[in-house]
Amino acid sequence: MRKTDRIGLFTDYYELLMAQGVFFNGNPECEFYAFYRNNPRHSAYSILSGISELLEDIADFRFSQDDISYLSGLGVFRKEFLKYLEGFSFSGEILSFRDGDVIFPYEPVLIIRGTFCECALLETFVLNCLNFPSCVATKAARVVESAKGKPVFEFAPRRAPFLESANCASYSAYLGGCCATSNTLAGRIYDIPVFGTMAHSWIMNFDSESDAFLSFYGMYPDNCTFLIDTFDTLKSGIFSAMKVGAAMRKDGKTFNIRIDSGDLSYLAKECRRILDSNGFLDTKICLSNDLDESIISQLYLENTPADSFGVGTKLVNQSSLGFVYKLSRISKNGRFVNRMKISSSKEKMTLPGSFQVHRFYGKDGIMCADMIESVGKFAWSKQYLLHHPVKDEAFVLKDFDRCEEKLVQRVFQGNLTADVPTATQCRDFCRNALALLHDSHKRLLNPHIYKVSLGECIKAERESIVAGFK
Incomplete structure (x- = not known):
């Protein structure tokens, strides 16, 4: 463009x-x-x-x-x-x-x-x-290879140097194997699937995490991935997500979570344990935060229970x-x-x-x-x-x-x-x-x-x- x-x-x-x-x-x-x-x-x-x-x-x-x-x-x-x-x-x-x-x-x-x-x-x-x-495209292909069949979402446009390069990066990352982009404009230009969850600002706009998640569920009942690391992933985020998830379960709906900071391997394992012990076996975990093929490979070596990955900065910093x-x-x-x-x-x-x-x-x-x-x-x-x-x-x-x-x-x-x-x-x-x-x-x-x-x-x-x- x-x-x-x-x-x-x-x-x-x-x-x-x-x-x-x-x-x-x-x-x-x-x-x-x-x-x-x-x-x-x-x-x-x-x-x-x-x-x-x-x-x-x-x-x-x-x-x-x-x-x-x-x-x-x-x-x-x-x-x-x-x-x-x-x-x-x-x-x-x-x-x-x-x-x-x-x-x-x-x-x-x-x-x-x-x-x-x-x-x-x-x-x-x-x-x-x-x-x-x-x-x-090369970086994306290597990242997707490291993910071993699990979805990789491209979150790169805000890290690219300017608008045209962001659109180009979204196209190239999709070509290299990423399953969707956060870049809505690239989605329209290239007919690429678009994907998004929420930012920390959404949670901070409410008085509590559970209020934020409940409001999001009310707006998007079939597309709920809760970002749980705004304050404390294990002490509040995961429990706020499950609180809303319990109401969703009564409606026949499921939710997923995303972790975007901290020790991703440890936090994902703990969240998986907490989710499973509370009956949320279908909840999937998406990990993001400066991921690349080396980090994803290490997460696999540590048996990290991740179901998908969001990759951005390291797709476009070369x-x-x-x-x-x-x-x-x-x-x-x-x-x-x-x-x-x-x-x-x-x-x-x-x-x-x-x-x-x-x-x-x-x-x-x-x-x-x-x-x-x-x-x-x-x-x-x-x-x-x-x-x-x-x-x-x-x-x-x-x-x-x-x-x-x-x-x-x-x-x-x-x-x-x-x-x-x-x-x-x-x-x-x-x-x-x-x-x-x-x-x-x-x-x-x-x-x-x-x-x-x-x-x-x-x-x-x-x-x-x-x-x-x-």
């Missing part, structure tokens, strides 16, 4: 400077790709989010008359280039993974083909669409997955020439040419490796010699059952090739994709590293370019 209909100025200034320079020097066709280098701490995978937003918003990457006037006033851009920007709209091609895909370092998840001006101007927009959302956007080929004298960044640090070297990501699955249906290979150079075989994209390591891939091309055309000649999937469709896709990732890669600590490698042809091409530079 953008605050302006045209977002062309959402680009770093140097991209405009480069675009103008290239505009007056032929504006050749080229190809860029996006990838990241490192997973979040302790994770062996990431979850892609932001592709849908990119595809929906790229049509708005234009320049208004006010934008052109502003750029003209800078005294840097020539009339011919400003005229080009005035009529700008993306007319190229986009290939990508999809929202909810499991992704890994160094593999291209997005390819953009078009003129240099088009591709360069889109850099900031592309990276902004991918970095924060993918970070949130700002970027670290996506970068690099040129891989450009048209020169009527033919494409491969390009790459060369560095003494192999981690900083990029891939040349046009390529595809091939994902291999074993006979059990589980993902076993990803191979990056030059377009037109892949041939089906019983085994492949694959090379680490950074280290001087290789391994033989065999005993696989099928292979899938992950980079799929989403935009052609500036137009979408298919409808953008809904948030629920992306969430379902993510759940199914994670089910095909081996459990060893999903461990919260010391996970097994998934193999992403280069095929023989793209490795040889990269080595040839490096040798030629020397």
